[in-house]
Amino acid sequence: MNTLTSLFKNNMRQYGMIIALILIMVLFQILTEGILLKPLNITNLILQNSYILVLAIGMVLVIITGHIDLSVGSVAAFVGALAAILMVDMNIPVFPAVLLSLLLGALIGAWQGFWVAYVRIPAFIVTLAGMLLFRGLTMVVLNGQSISPFPNSFQQMSSGFIPDIFGGSGIHILSVAIGVVLSALYIWYELRSRNQKRIYQFEVMPIGLLIAKMVLLLAFINLFAYVLASYAGIPNVLIILAVLIAAYTFITNRTVMGRHIYALGGNEKAARLSGVKTKRVTFWVFVNMGALAALSGLLFAARLNAATPKAGNLFELDAIAACFIGGASAYGGVGTVTGAIIGGLVMGVMNNGMSIIGLGVDWQQAIKGLVLLLAVGFDIYNKNKSE
Template sequence: MLGNFLKSNVRQYSMIISLIFIMVLFQVLTDGLLLKPLNITNLILQNSYILVLAIGMVLVIITGHIDLSVGSIAAFVGAISAILMVNHEIPTFVAVVLSLIIGALIGAWQGFWIAYVKVPAFIVTLAGMLLFRGLTMIVLEGKSIAPFPESFQKMSTGFMPDVFGGSGLHVTTLMIGIVLSVLFVLGEISNRKNQIKHSLDVQPQGIFLAKLAATVIILNLFTYSLALYEGIPNILVILALLIVVYRFFTNRMKAGRHVYAIGGNEKAALLSGVKTKKVTFWVFVNMGVLSALSGLLFAARLNAATPKAGNLFELDAIAACFIGGASAYGGIGTVPGAIIGGLVMGIMNNGMSLLGLGIDWQQGIKGLVLLAAVAFDIYNKNKAS
């Protein structure tokens, strides 16, 4: 029973084990610098915009498509937001909403060509990558625009206030860790009871309890590390909300199951009553919105809109999805997996930087990791068949 369970969950547990191995490796190689409270916070701030993109990209990949334009869209929307807030002094909230709407319209434009005209996503988004990179340079006239209003910067660089007024330790962060631990345990127990009630396969009790204990320990160690610095970054709150919403969408909503159905077999999904064109269209609209949000977060952290913003974002987002267990053939992938894949990439980047490795070595090593992840996916698929 244990062997069958591990075999059926090889994707999920292999990427978690890989993440832990990489963390331990760089923790040792950097003499403990990797998991310092300041560096953990920096990891979150440095990788937030890639993780946002990975959440949207995994849905695109599940449907069997790819999006090469997300970095250019992020740069373009960041430039538009700077023009609105800096040049025209439009209120931050209004400018953010308008920027997200622009992202949705861009996604709708690309989704129309892909879903209804049936132009391959690779071609449409490659054209989009070139188009919006060019438009970014045009609207910025080759120059950077800065600084942004302080209220906008806090979206990426601010922290939750400590309502308990802790001195030297962010008590609110510790309390949030405890509350989340309790909610997680209660939720997992409830899900297990429902699975048993409906005669579904469940994890062996030993593994289930070990998973609960490990998750609670890691969660509270993580929040304790954050509490030693400034507490929970605002961007982490945004990311957590996105993960919860999109995990609920993919696991519990009919539309989320339709996304998987299209990636598994589009013709079969169409014959089953799934509106494949409509679902594909909205997947790219969603990707446009998340690309816009990523561009806003990057601009807020940089405190400037620059022509080179978003460079290679699409490759990092795609790599995060594949490393996190998404299949190159479509139909397989999860939001938590994409987040874990993004963390693997982020920790590798940060760890190699702490070790003083140049960008040339970093790019080469990341390329090998991506190749290994896709090769592992193909190996599993061939073994299953």
């Protein structure tokens, strides 16, 4: 019991948001009379929130370094507009057009990162200017009109599903098989991690608690895979998200660059004196944010099958809210990729659930604002308590 209490206290914010997500899902499952967790709606939840989750992955790195990026929604709209011009108006093939769009996003991030890192203009001002600049440029290049339709292969990136090579009838067998493979990999990872900790005489989780944790996660993985298999299988965009989550979790936890990002956000002066090239780290964090904003814009355009002047509206606020709700600190130096994803899912489930029960957009915005305020207030309370 003492170990369980200590574990929960040390990971209070992360575990608290997981519990909150479960409670919110149970609440809306009851209020929607079972609609929320139907296979079709679960798939729609993934498709509808994919571009926000992509933004949240990049935004959490920006927030960890102690900055903010208000321009990501406008950048997503601008890149989506140029992608439409390349693919629809100029008939450039999908693959080179996507690469050019991602490169454009990275260049935009480099432009903003230069002003923040080397000229030392506050990120709030730089990205606020970027928000206005790229929103205006989006309207200019689109001339106030939408461009559509995109090639079918491009649409599949956001709205397609992986094909079932086993030819299942009524259920997507490949999705179930992927769930089983992921379960095996998870068991291997947990046991390997536990053995490594014991070799170096680190404290490990009691075996009973570890088994309980593994049973719960294995049940979730396979149930989730079965639910997706019951509709049309695993969406392509979920594969993209999974790769991004795994890659950025590895970068933040296991690489020098990741440690430098946390060091910069924790104390910039101390990090610089320790040999961290703080300006370079800040610059590349914004380059990364620009590339992910471009990817988000492509996913949104592919799902909508059109580039519109109003695309990306308020995306930045949803991404920032996802990060803070998921445990990122407003002071910098604290936050995780998985936490940002959990925060994004909390926002997504709330949006979806409130829409199903017929709650107006005005009340939805008010409730989301209140949840964000409570999340940041909880972060400040924990910080003051630790001090």
